Amino acid sequence: MSTAPGPGLRPPEDRLDLAWITDKAVQVLMFIGGISAIIFILGIFAFIMREGLSFVFDRFDFLEFFASIRWAPTSNKNPTYGALALIVGTASVTGVAMLVAIPFSLGAAVYISEFASGKTRETLKVLVEMLAAIPSVVWGFIGLTIMNGLIIDLFDVPIGLNVLNAGIILGLMAAPIMTTIAEDALKAVPDRFREAAEAMGATKWQMIRQVIIPAARNGLVSAVLLGVGRGFGETMAVLMASGHAINIPDSVFDSVRALTATIAAELGETAVGSDHYGALFALGLFLFLVTFAINLTADLVVRGIRKQ
Template sequence: MNAEFDRLDRAWYIDRIAKGLIFLCGISAIIFILSIFVFIFAQAFGFITEDLDVGEFLTDPTWRPTSESNPVYGTLALIAGTASVTGLAMLISVPISLGAAIYISEFATGRTKEVLKVVIEMLAAIPSVVWGFIGLTIMNPLIIQIFDVPMGLNVLNAGIILGLMAAPIMTTIAEDALKAVPDSYREAAEAMGATRWQIIRRVVLPSARNGLTAAVLLGVGRGFGETMAVLMASGHSVNLPTSPFDSVRALTATIAAELGETAHGSPHFGALFTIGVMLLLITFAINLTADLIIRGGWKQRGHN
């Protein structure tokens, strides 16, 4: 009847194309993560089905993949290395990050606040190899001097370095969580005569609990996944640590250091990818938990 009303003009086609392209970009993250899973699993598949002894892999502290006669693929020492470094890092970074986040969110005002936030973001952007370098050249002699030990590349060094690395991102996320606490809560508590600390302790921290937990978990995830700095600062020797002054080797660092030296398709190669699968699953679980906690918090707030 009226031809004009169903005309598909240039704008209509452009709209369709733009929509399609934007959709592709939007779901590319899903494509990438699935591809990565498939790729890593495929590389590890041969080792997992043929050579893998799960008990040995998880509980044997001997990592001897290059032995001609009797290769042993035990990752316990590597797991212990990663866990000890990450654990120490969290002991250092959780209090610092929470303190910094509380200061920025609850005390700092105006310029101080803005400057601090920018500086913390800059800290988060420092490449991990630079942190590793600091571990090698500054922390190493410092630890030798202060604690009178023969070697300064150890759990303590890597833990401190990793703690400092994880702190900025944890601070930023924790600050977001504190900022999300409605100001009316603070005002209500203040009007009832609560001091600054009482407001923080009794109102702000409990309200932000979910976000703060997520911040800590993401920091842990960062610790597990960090490679270069840990490789450089930890001493990189396979060892079940009994003190902070023992050198250790992390799961990630093992892959980074050895992958270039192995024959493609060899059991050693497959074993390294199996470690990769393990790391992927661990960090995936940590991030998913953090995400669920944050969402859980939102849902709870939504109900009220």
């Protein structure tokens, strides 16, 4: 929290020398940089609204969109735009991803923050960040080639491109960012908490479970929420690993299709302005609102800590 420059920090007179010009120029540049994110967000939102709204008003059938699984936008006889299977697909993959990512990332965060020290800790942090740098298409490729065969062999199921495959891949993709945020939250717990716990004779595990984790709760929750947001928005890896089949899954071994993957697979060859095009933007709009809500919640939760 920097305070606005008081009068004392300004040059005594508005002298038009180089320093003054540089100062003003940098201020303007920083301002543009600062508000650009807002401008882009609003611009993207306006664009999606513009492309999707005509569909939402003219063709949109609320019941069909949210209650029908029949996504058949290119049908010659009876085009329908039921997104239920896509929503369930995205939700199920994200759910499995969180089951994978939460233990991994929280465990890693606790270890890095509370147990590791010195070189181990630095190496681990770098490795976790490197994991975040693996492109999603590479993850998708691993899902498509390695995991597919592995799941078929291990679980004796007909096809390995399914919720489990996409969920594991997505969980591993979301884990690094969740680890980093969770570790920040644990680090933010003041050392006096630890010292007090130790003074009371608590073991390390008692201290972590009863003092550190409750104190860092908000940060940990927001780490999980950001992971969920990442899962909802991920496209390429899910497209490749989920099987891309319109289906309400009965188990984790069923193929599904995600909202993002549907947009990615279909938008490129859709006639601009058609109902199909509008429907894809309606999916985009829905996705945007959901991720926005998740990120906003995460942000509010983090703000919760600061107020304490």
